[in-house]
Amino acid sequence: MNIVTTTLDWFADPTHWEGPNGIPIRLFEHISLSAASMLIAVLIALPVGFLIGHTGRGVRFAVGLANLGRAVPTLAAITIVLPLTSALDPQNGFRVYPTVIAMVLLAAPPILVNAYTGISQVDRDLVEAARGMGMKELQLLTGVEIPLSLAVVLAGIRSASVQVIATATLGAIFGFGGLGRFLVDGIANQDSGEIYGGVVLVGALALSSEGVFALLQRLLTSPGLQRVAAPGRVEISSNEAGAAAQ
């Protein structure tokens, strides 16, 4: 009861909705940082994943690199990047870039591994048939392989997003804004209302992202495939289980 009222009280306070440390601004900072990181990660990881999935070349190298990236503790990654970027750009370097770079490092491995796994799981007979019908490699990739592996590919991006939204809070330890501010400041001020408020906001954002991706998946998946992939199974086989087995 106590927790609930404390949290509600914090949300009810109008001063928490105003100014540079208000909820709207922090939410905006968090969303834009997460979205920018995800965009960069997708632009890097997706083509690479598709390429190695399609050609079957460089698999060991890419998956090894992805596992390496996954192993790096995020807090340590931010810490290492920080002195470099703040030396390059004293204005923003301290606040934004280290977190973005660490988030890209966090998001790229699952996106890459799922893109690769998805493409390589497409039935080889089907690929042969498409080639036999005279499809060019790029047509094959965009017309057959990507549509058939979409569920797995999207699952990778989806789980990366949730992780980024939760982990981007760490930036606040180093002075960046975003929703992590409420957590770090709440701990410092021993203000549990602020802590719980931050938790609720991050959770809500993560759930919204899940919702958006679920919708996206439904819209983009061919109706012919919808029955095949039972949601529960996709979760197990697609996310990290495949990568973890490498």
Added chain:
Amino acid sequence: MDVDWGWITDHLGALAERTGQHLYLAGIAVAIGFAISFLLAIAAIRRRVVYPPIAAVAGLVYTIPSLALFAALVSITGISIVTAEVPLILYTFVILIRNIVAGFDSVSPDVIEAADGMGYTRNQRLLRVELPLAIPLIVAGLRVASVSTIGLVTITGTLGDRFGGLGFFIFEGISRDFTTEMLFGAVPSILLALVIDLLFTRVQAAATPWTRRRAVLTPEGSEVPV
């Protein structure tokens, strides 16, 4: 960017101590996390209906920022080992439960049928057939869980100087605005994670000799004449 090498050589003893603490905090979390995950996974395998709710809850916990979980627990359990360990344990569930279930699911139905047909009891089958075959995915899960726990231990530094392992140096470095100390925590914690990762690939290979396919080459279809 200047690194204060003198400070580093002065603090090698502290480094060893904090590394030990790091491994201790991570070890407890993975051990307890594995024990609980294993029981939950077995329950999920025996009664399939309980799997989706278990997986959903574990997945939901995973979306809570670690920083928030540590902070929220302080108001309940204070600055204590419990506050440090509970989030670490909770975060292992999503990976471990999923991989243990997937491990048992990966056992081919033919193998199970053969085991039943030869007269294995249910427990014999579980222990002697299904478990060994599930091991590759279980160890893979342990590997990911261990490595990610090593990363999360750094964040327990937010609970003060009794915790954090190597993360302690990062937090102290930030508060003192001392880059050398921040890196003194960051670089070794990355190395520690990579070493653990490497160690598990070795364990994985050693635990599953039967996956070394075709170590003895037999061309397909060749038969020994009788």
Added chain:
Amino acid sequence: MELRHVTKRYEAGAKGTPGAVNDLSLSVPAGKICVLVGPSGCGKTTTLKMVNRLIEPTSGDILIDGRAVLEEEVTTLRRRIGYVIQQTGLFPHLTIGDNVAVVPRLLGWPKERQRQRRDELLALVGLEPGAYRDRYPAQLSGGERQRVGVARALAADPPVMLMDEPFGAVDPIVRERLQNEFLRLQEELAKTILFVTHDIDEAIKMGDLVAVMQLGGMLAQFGPPDEILAHPASDFVARFVGADRALKRLSLNRVGELPLEPAVTVTPGDDTELARERVRSAPFPYLLVVDADRRPLGWLPADRIAAQGHIDPSLAISMSPLLDRETTLKDALSMMLDADVQTGIVVDRDGRVQGLLTVEAIGVALRPESNPAVLAPSAAAAAS
């Protein structure tokens, strides 16, 4: 092994629909192979699995050695029954040797005896123990894996074996070899075997008895293979065994099972007078020239027998193919067609003439109305 009015219905089936297995009764005499054959989905696997209780029957009794399987402790029962499946079900995490020793280990045999048995069995199925014992299943070819599957099922020397399409996953050449080897093994081991296949040719080849099943799990016909080929009990069976069923019977029957025609012979140096007299009593105008040991030398046409003097073997023309009593009628017919003759010479192990087999005699023997008991006394005996 005896199945009495065994029925299996799955929940989904609405009331009144035929079950997966419907009122099936059959008995397999000790030491014989009974093959269940029928189209896919007709309930063969279900029937087999009810014997070792991987599936529990809805109603009916199954007896082994007079004891009801439903009354036995299920794991004990299964350890007494060898079980071979198409996908082999070998344990990928155990070596070949350990796979073979699974049941002995479950039964708690002493280590030394397990080791001995393991090597003995590998040798029995034609896998050199030294070369195979320490490998893993993934390192074997499909045919080798099937051999291991058979060895594993034989491990505790079970009196009864269940085999579900055991040779279904290998290519035809390997399958044929495995079938032949298994038949040879069975001559020694004399297990009581229930064998499932969807391939009628395999059923005819492997079975002492064949049970043809049809969709809905009904028994369409049960009997020795030759009887099923000669007298299909229904249109369904006739269609299932195929339009070439008469030809299939040829490979089931051997020369020795047919009455032979006596050969009218002469020996070089015999008086031609005598030869002329003999040829008049012969069924066709040829004499078979044989040497002093009654080994055939060639045919002498009646019009080439000199008016007087002695038989000259160099006047003999053409030979007929030599058959022995074990030659199948299929091979015999093929050899005669090849040589473009109507007659084959049946000889004993030393090459001495026993009699003649004509194409016509094969035709007579295959007529449906001819008594199959005369044709295949061994199979008929198995049915009783």
